[in-house]
Amino acid sequence: MTATLIYCYDPMCSWCWGFRPTWTQLQKALQPLIDSQQLTIQPILGGLAIDSDVPMPEEMKEKLENTWQNIQSSLGSEFNFEFWRTATPRRSTYPACRACYVARDFGLEEEMYHAIQEAYYLQAQNPSDLDTLSTCAEHIGLKAEGFQKAMQHVKDEQLLEKEINQARHLGLNSFPSLTLLLGDHLTPIPLDYKDHTNMLENIKKTLS
Template structure:
C-alpha cells in the first residue's frame, strides 16, 4: 500500500514561503521512497482568504508586515517590504490558489506555486490580481488565454472550494501542514521550519 504525504499550503501564506527551503530538502530526502512507490506526495490547497475586491485595512497591513519581519528574523527568509507601500493589497488568496489548481492539470503546480511566491515576496507584485497570475502562468510556459479560461472554469465549478472543504475535514486548518495518510489513518507530521531531519524521521517511523 502506497502511503500519501499531504502538504497543505496557500501560495500567499508567508510561513509557507519561510518553510520552502526546508520543504524542498524534505522532498529530496523522500525521493527514494517515492521512487519505490512506498510514498506519494500530494499537495492540497488550504485557502487562507476568500475572493475580495476590498482594499486591506491599514491595521491588517501592519499586522502582516510584522509577520513577515518575524519570519525574516526567525528563519532568515528574504522579503521585499515595498509590497506594503506599492501593491494595493487585498485580503484575497483564492485567485492564487486557483492558479495553482489550474497548473496542476499540466503538472506545473509546484512551478506556479514558486512563481507566485517570488512575484509576491521578492518582486512586490500582488497575486490577488489576475494580471500578476497571468504573468506567472506565462513565465512557467502556460498559454495566457487557456489559463484564464481554466481559472474561470475552476471558479464557476467551485473546484477550489471543494478541495478546501476536504482539507478542513482532514483537520488541515493551518498552513503549511503535513499529514501522512496510510489507509484510512491520518497521522499529523509536526513541522520543523529549520531542519527537515525531524520530519523525515517522523515519516519513516510512521511508515515502518
C-alpha cells in the first residue's frame, strides 16, 4: 500500500518560506521511498486569507513585519522588508493559492510556489495582485493570457475553496503542516524547521 505525505501550505505564509530549505531536504531524503512506490507527496492549499481589496491595517502590517523578523532571527530566512514601505498589502492570499492551483495542471505547482515566494519575500512584490502572479506565471513558462483565464475559471468554480475544505476535513488548520495518510489513517508529522531528520524518521517509523 502506497502512503501519501500531505503537505499543506500557503504561498504567502511566511513560516512556509522559513520551512522551505528543510522541506526541500526532507523531499530529497524521501526520494528512495518515492522511487520504490512506498510513498507519494501531495501538496494541498491551505488558504490563509480570503479575497479582499481592503488595504491591510497598520496594526496587522506591524504584526506581520515582526513575524518576518522573528523568522529571520530564528531560522536565518532572508526577507526584503522594503515590502512594508513600498507595497500596499492586503490580507488576501487566495489569489496566490489559485495561481499554484492553476500551475498544478501544468506540472509546475512547486515552481509557481517558489516564484511567488521569491517575488514576495525577496523582491518586495505583492502576490495579492494579479499582475505579480502573471509575472510569476511567465517566469515559469506559462502564458499570461491563458494563465489569467485559468485563474478566473478556478475562482468561478470555487475550486480552491473545495480544496481548502478538504484540508480542514483532514485537520490541516495551520501552515505549513504535514500528515501521513496510510489507508484511511492519518498520522500528523510534527514539524522541525531546522532539521529534516526527525521528520524523516517519524515517516519511516509510521511506514514500517
